[in-house]
Amino acid sequence: xxxxxxxxxxxxxxxxxxxxxxxxxxxxxxxxxxxxxxxxxxxxxxxxxxxxxxxxxxxxxxxxxxxxxxxxxxxxxxxxxxxxxxxxxxxxxxxxxxxxxxxxxxxxxxxxxxxxxxxxxxxxxxxxxxxxxxxxxxxxxxxxxxxxxxxxxxxxxxxxxxxxxxxxxxxxxxxxxxxxxxxxxxxxxxxxxxxxxxxxxxxxxxxxxxxxxxxxxxxxxxxxxxxxxxxxxxxxxxxxxxxxxxxxxxxxxxxxxxxxxxxxxxxxxxxxxxxxxxxxxxxxxxxxxxxxxxxxxxxxxxxxxxxxxxxxxxxxxxxxxxxxxxxxxxxxxxxxxxxxxxxxxxxxxxxxxxxxxxx
Amino acid sequence: xxxxxxxxxxxxxxxxxxxxxxxxxxxxxxxxxxxxxxxxxxxxxxxxxxxxxxxxxxxxxxxxxxxxxxxxxxxxxxxxxxxxxxxxxxxxxxx
Numbered sequence: 001x002x003x004x005x006x007x008x009x010x011x012x013x014x015x016x017x018x019x020x021x022x023x024x025x026x027x028x029x030x031x032x033x034x035x036x037x038x039x040x041x042x043x044x045x046x047x048x049x050x051x052x053x054x055x056x057x058x059x060x061x062x063x064x065x066x067x068x069x070x071x072x073x074x075x076x077x078x079x080x081x082x083x084x085x086x087x088x089x090x091x092x093x094x095x096x097x098x099x100x101x102x103x104x105x106x107x108x109x110x111x112x113x114x115x116x117x118x119x120x121x122x123x124x125x126x127x128x129x130x131x132x133x134x135x136x137x138x139x140x141x142x143x144x145x146x147x148x149x150x151x152x153x154x155x156x157x158x159x160x161x162x163x164x165x166x167x168x169x170x171x172x173x174x175x176x177x178x179x180x181x182x183x184x185x186x187x188x189x190x191x192x193x194x195x196x197x198x199x200x201x202x203x204x205x206x207x208x209x210x211x212x213x214x215x216x217x218x219x220x221x222x223x224x225x226x227x228x229x230x231x232x233x234x235x236x237x238x239x240x241x242x243x244x245x246x247x248x249x250x251x252x253x254x255x256x257x258x259x260x261x262x263x264x265x266x267x268x269x270x271x272x273x274x275x276x277x278x279x280x281x282x283x284x285x286x287x288x289x290x291x292x293x294x295x296x297x298x299x300x301x302x303x304x305x306x307x308x309x310x311x312x313x314x315x316x317x318x319x320x321x322x323x324x325x326x327x328x329x330x331x332x333x334x335x336x337x338x339x340x341x342x343x344x345x346x347x348x349x350x351x352x353x354x355x356x357x358x359x
Numbered sequence: 360x361x362x363x364x365x366x367x368x369x370x371x372x373x374x375x376x377x378x379x380x381x382x383x384x385x386x387x388x389x390x391x392x393x394x395x396x397x398x399x400x401x402x403x404x405x406x407x408x409x410x411x412x413x414x415x416x417x418x419x420x421x422x423x424x425x426x427x428x429x430x431x432x433x434x435x436x437x438x439x440x441x442x443x444x445x446x447x448x449x450x451x452x453x454x
Contacts, residue, residue: 037378038400045403221398234399235429243426274403281410281420 002131002188002337003255009137010182011130012175013076013347014318015068016311018298019153019169020354021055032161033222042165047273047292051168051299053153054354061092062100062107064171065147066359067352069108072145072173075347080108084141085115087132089125089148089303091200091332092155093118104147115141122150122198123269123331124188125303126172127339130327131186133176146174149304155200157216157225163232166272168299169354172307175347185256187248188337197236198332202227241275241330246282248338252326256340260285262324263340265314269329270295270305298351303329311351318348364447367416368439371408375401389440399429402436409446421446421453 025048029039042048054064065088073080086108088101101116110116115136121128126148133144149171156163202213213227225231253259266285268276276292283290291313294305301308306327310318317323322344330336369387376384381396397405406423413421423446427433435445 041378041400041404045400045407235402235431238399238403238424238429239426242424242428274407278422278424282422 002186003251004131004186005255006134006138006184007182008178008180009134009176009184010179011341011343011346012177013072014172014174014307014310015072015075015347015349016170016172016304016308016351017064017067017354018301018308018351019052019054019064021053022050023053024050025165028165031159032165034161045272045274046166047296048165049296051165052297052353053167053169053299054151056356059151059354060094061090061149061151061171062088062094062104062147063359064149064151064169064354065173066104066107067354068171068173069104069145069147070358071349071352072175072347075349076175078143078175081111083110083114083143083145085133085136085144086110087117087119087129087144087146089119089121089129089146090150091120091122091302092151101147108145110145121333121335122302123271123305124329124333124335124337126306127186127327127329127337128188128335129303130174130176130339130341131188131337133174134184134186137176137178142178144176146176148172148174148307150302152300152302155230157229159216159224160229162221162223162234163225163230166295166300168295168301170298170301170304170308172304172311174307182342183256184339184341185252186337186339187251187255189244189248189335191334194236194240194334197233197240197334198230200228200230237331238275240334241271242278244336245279245328245330248328248336249283249326252338252340258324258340263326264289264323265317266290266326266328267306267309267314268327269331270300270309271331272300308351310348315348315350318343318346321345360451361443361447363416364450365443367412368409368443368446371405371412372439374408375405387439389438389443391439392437393439393442394431394434394436402429405436413446413450417450419453421450423449
């Protein structure tokens with residue numbers, strides 16, 4: 001069981017860049033075959049309203065992260081060459097090889113002495129990435145840049161009515177630095193027995209791309225997709241989330257030695273409205289301490305949804321005072337993790353939209 | 360207690376069916392199948408509706424969903440009767 005505590009690392013800044021094109025669910029309803037009543041139900045239970053995607057098909061996750069990183073360096077007056085490690089957490093790298101993190105090392109002006117590699121994770125990616133960054137600091141590094149995000153709109157088939165209306169594009173950059181007396185606790189879990197419930201089946205070595213895998217098919221659930229697109233068994237993911245997330249919080253509270261009442265904000269992966277409301281009610285925490293509507297405006301930002309929520313909903317709070325937070329992510333893998341961290345007046349500007357030339 | 364839960368479950372189904380227009384759900388009884396007539400979004404809607412009504416009637420939140428909710432072979436929502444039994448236990452145990 002991965003349960004770890006640190007006291008020598010802390011977040012100094014969080015910046016998120018979202019896709020520049022805002023898509024309203026009403027504009028997509030006809031393409032997905034939603035009638036007015038279905039649309040009403042989906043808005044109520046899932047929180048569908050709008051999402052932000054990139055308008056330029058050549059833009060990659062690394063471009064969104066690079067824009068975020070430049071803004072982060074400027075806001076904190078950081079010399080990029082002072083960064084010891086760069087982690088890029090994404091399911092949409094620039095290339096199958098090499099690691100996008102290494103390309104970003106050069107692009108962002110980091111030293112060739114920087115450790116740089118990719119981590120392939122989705123909704124739990126921010127927690128796993130943050131844990132890795134804190135571990136690096138604990139091992140002796142001074143500064144780690146964590147880049148997380150996805151061009152999620154690109155791994156869902158455009159006419160997949162179950163997945164595409166959920167997906168938003170975003171890339172975040174987070175700076176973690178050495179400090180003292182900043183207690184943090186992490187719990188991390190993986191369960192590969194459920195790997196088929198959220199998967200892009202074709203495109204790897206197990207199932208290489210073939211002409212057939214590029215053919216769209218209509219499945220039993222009425223969704224259209226190809227084998228190279230993301231598939232989600234919504235029911236199984238729902239069951240998984242309901243089962244593991246509340247138990248994970250109990251583990252985290254026990255490990256940290258702190259009760260939920262001492263936590264200022266619970267910033268969770270923005271999966272959908274029902275899941276977040278359910279967790280909030282079980283925790284006995286209101287929307288003022290557990291933001292639930294990032295997905296409603298920006299779409300599900302995958303690994304960037306936690307930093308995205310900090311920037312989109314809590315920018316003033318994190319920028320102006322000391323905050324004790326619980327962050328939690330859960331999804332593809334299956335993989336889930338949570339951490340309790342403290343931040344003190346960090347650089348956390350409001351979320352920004354992608355602008356060509358800023359990356 | 361069971362009568363109250365039965366009433367709020369059927370109220371929720373009737374409201375949901377205003378959108379779904381399923382003939383089998385127009386006059387639900389104990390034997391009426393439920394899960395097989397709903398897609399996963401409609402199951403979520405049903406749960407939301409039941410949880411809201413429980414909160415209104417009993418003044419507290421009771422989580423109706425669990426890890427078997429969307430499992431076709433294990434779901435407690437196979438029929439209206441099994442849903443009522445399951446929800447009643449949830450309300451009693453969370454009391």
